[in-house]
Amino acid sequence: MIDGLSRRQVALRILLPFAAGYFLSYLFRTINAVLSPDLVSELNLAADDLGLLTAAYFITFGVAQLPLGLLLDRYGPRRVEAGLLCIAAFGALIFALGESKLQLIVGRGLIGLGVSACLMAAFKAFTQWFEPGRLPLINGLIMAAGGLGALVATAPVEAALTVTDWRGVFLLLTGFTLVSAFTIFKAVPDAPAPAAHEHLASQLQGIRTVFTDAFFWKVAPLAMLSQASFISIQSLWSGPWLRNVAGLDRTETAATLMLVALAMMSGFLGIGFLAERLARIGIPTVRVSAAGMSLFMLIQAVIVMQPGADWSTPVWILFGFFGTSGIIQYASLSQHFPKNLAGRVNTAINLLVFISIFFLQWMIGVIIELWPPGSAVNYAPQSFQAAFGLLLAMQLMALGWFLYPTAGRSR
16 A cells, blocks of 8 residues: 555556656657658648757747746646646647648647646656655656657557548547546546645745756756757657668658667666666666766767668667666656655756757757758758767767766765
């Protein structure tokens, strides 16, 4: 029993509803990697337009993070996530019916706002229901649900396009999102012993505590750039890379992206499990994550060198696995701060990550557009080298900052 609930009830009423929400969040996040040829052809989008359209999800997602932290700590994850998912459903409907680039940007932005609580609400609930030492593994489980969403956004979506078009896919997602909102609102229990409501001044002081903490700023740049680079590429530009650099067709690209999503799920579970086990023998979670992010940079270096078609799939599978390493830093930050700041801690790092994704994903499109394309959907391989190489350089600088010995690296 956990605070009056059996383990089965915890799984059914806490883990599964939040997992379903994050499944949808990640499906929305990554679906354009497969749909991009259809969007480009129907709306006549340039590479920078495609980057901006897809990145609109991330800017609204990121901007929502700080007020979201206050809302989660004050009203609880159940109410906040259920309400926001209704906004996501409305955004998906606008996207499905949109006839212009602006309408799709608005719809995509509303989707990003609506799913902005899916991960942070789950993390907040888990800090209320589980012991701190179990958080790396529990957080890994919810991330694996996101990986399943990324998986469905690949070959299954490509298969769905043989039955309907991209608009039909988004109409279906509208309905699923409304069902998820209702399930979370009705099934998820409130915390067994909710904290007393803080005054707004106290809540804002909590945000200040997070953003003035030396350990936060030692960890945040590396986690931010690693996660932002991973998601910027995986949620959109991985598909065009596989088509334009590796020379895969649409079916082969979708199949490879599905393997990347499976590797991502394995990474969330495997690295979370490893971090929990190593923490028991005194190896800090922050160091495990940093080691994984270093390996992730090595994989990116191989991608920048553009391996041949025979090697591209194994390399991208490793990209999916080690790209998950940065998320473990959320657990190390949650353990560093008091439990009542959990929502604000996680949304603070999420703010940095998702605003970075917006700019990086759009920037990649701008860089790609500097090279003359062969057609509306064919981009020069050299443009990917320049764009991905710049992201790698920024991560290497952040790694240097993390490794540089200062008082902030105390845990």
